[in-house]
Amino acid sequence: MDSFIVSARKYRPATFNTVVGQAHITNTLKNAIKTGHLAQAFLFCGPRGVGKTTCARILAKTINCTNRTEATEACDQCESCKSFNEGASLNISELDAASNNSVDDIRNLVDQVRYAPQLGTHKVYIIDEVHMLSQSAFNAFLKTLEEPPKHAIFILATTEKHKIIPTILSRCQIFDFNRIQIDDIANHLAFIAKSENVTAEIDALHIIAQKADGALRDACSIFDQIVSFAGNSITYKAVIENLNILDYDYYFKVTDAILGVNISSGLLLFNEILNNGFDGHNFVAGMGDHFRNLLVSKDQETLQLLEVGNNIKDKYKEQSAKCSVSFLIKGLTILNKTDIQYKSSKNQRLQVELALMQLCSINASGISTTDTEKKNDLIKPDTNIKSIASNTTTSNAPQISTNNTQQAPIATTTTIVIEKTPEISPKNTVTNNVTEASTIKTETTTTAFKKPLIKTSTPSITQHLNIEKKAEQTKDNTIEQNSALSQNNLLITSFTQQALETTWDKYANDLKAKGRANLASALLSKRPVLTNESIIEFSVNNKALEESINEDKLNFLGFLRKELNNFSIQLNLIMTVAEDKTNLYTATDKYKHLAEKNPTINKLRQAFDLDIEF
Secondary structure, X not given: OOOOOOHHHHOOOOOHHHOOOOHHHHHHHHHHHHHOOOOOEEEEEOOOOOOHHHHHHHHXXXXXXXXOOOOOOOOOOOHHHHHHHOOOOXXXXXXXXXXXXXHHHHHHHHHHHOOOOOOOXXXXXXXXXXXXXXXXXXXXXXXXXXXXXXXXXXXXXEOOHHHOOHHHHOOOEEEEOOOOOHHHHHHHHHHHHHHOOOEEOHHHHHHHHHHHOOOHHHHHHHHHHHHHHHOOEEOHHHHHHHHOOOOHXXXXXXXXXXXXXXXXXXXXXXXXXXXXXXXHHHHHHHHHHHHHHHHHOOOOOOHHHOOOOHHHHHHHHHHHOOOOHHHHHXXXXXXXXXXXXXXXXXXXXXXXXXXXXXXXXXXHHHHHHHHHHHHHHHOOHHHHHHHHHHHOOOOOOOOOOOOOOOOOOOOOEEEEEEOXXXXXXXXXXXXXXXXXXXXXXXXXXXXXXXXOEOOOOOOOHHHHHHHHHHHHHHHHHHHHHHHHHHHHHOOOOOOOHHXXXXXHHHHHHHHHHOOOHHHHHHHXXXXXXEOOOOEEEEEEOOHHHHHHHHHOHHHHHHHHHHHHOOOOOEEEEEEXXXXXXXXXXXXXXXXXXXXXXXXHHHHHHHHHOOOOOO
């Protein structure tokens, strides 16, 4: 049986040019080698599987190569390169600090540094997971790291830069490795698949790249797993099934149900997702990503932010054309709120289902808004009714009120017969209102009022809803008019001193809750005085307090008028002069002050022959 080598090792980069997604670092290292400006200590830091140790090995190999190419790469032909490829190079030493983290291990390393290389120009020491070294090991390493021999170069690699002490960081050139982009990982996997004679769909490789989360080593491990599962043909379906990933198709179907205002379909799809073993929180997060991708697909300039395969990208373009920007933004807001509240919710399934209903309601409200705009363009009832009513008014006939809820009592009544109604829309049909007509006959009699005869067709459900909505708007307008009329008439309701003080204290406590404690304390320090039914007087003893109250006077008066139901309340501020207070420092001053208030004290002192201590 042939020995199997995992893809992460078999296709591990051997030159700077084959390193994936770290061009900013490889170019810097190549220029340093070319110009001879090599530091004696490097620190490679970044997430797992992005090429830190790989770049360290390539750097060590290239430094000792005796026949470098014009692109500053190792030749793989000289004796140093061959020994490195065979793993027998004496000039390169690797130390795993995770298992060799004691001070003794570092001391052994320091002892080896003194010896010059037998072959090549430099001895390179690679210390992986350097953050695992103990504090004493770091301290033992400091001096050697600061002043190593000319032939020694240290390359430290770590995934947790924050755990390394500052004295080590200050002695190294620091290189930060980035997470590898999804497209770069997918292209590298395509190269591996071609080399291994494996047919792979581009969308399938993109799913693997997304699952790897920027780590190329993880992507290679997942690729090997999928090959073991699906054989030499890797399909999108096989990757989804093996990795137990929620398919893009579910998100597209749920979005179609939302756009179609089909709540039941959306809930059934979510139930199917749960039955397949997926978590509701992952679904919410996936829907958020889906809406974000739809928003990105709306603009050609932001389309490059979409990190999916070409087939999936076409689906996003098609569905994004059906969605408005406002719908997507509102949807993202709902999904983000659901994502935040999911863990704290006791009924998590209901939380997600409620979010789906809210998403459907966004589109539903958008449709109704469009219908309303069309309706407003077609209907102008007020102008038509008023013009017809003015035309039908005669000297003997009373005017017809346009108010739906009131009819003025009349002595003589008017019977209005509409002989021809040219396509009267049911939207304009309101009881006791007169619509457009070609001919109107007016007959004056002394009998009771007869309702106008209007010939209309049976209105539809939508038309009924429009009529009800118009009636609600008329009712709201009436309420607003009544409220304005009440304020214009300045309703006056008498109130007592006790009610005034209660309301006064309530406003002061509200100010204290809002962080205005100084003004609140000033209002509570004295009592307001009700001079008559609506005049309130309040004493202030300084100009600053008067200005503070005047700045807030409008809000203050509005609060008092509303709470006391009296719109004629006025507030008068009375400035009082503070009494001059003489400070009493000595015992004589204190005695004289008391004697002025109570002369009997002098008699008491004389009777007992008392003295004042000075």
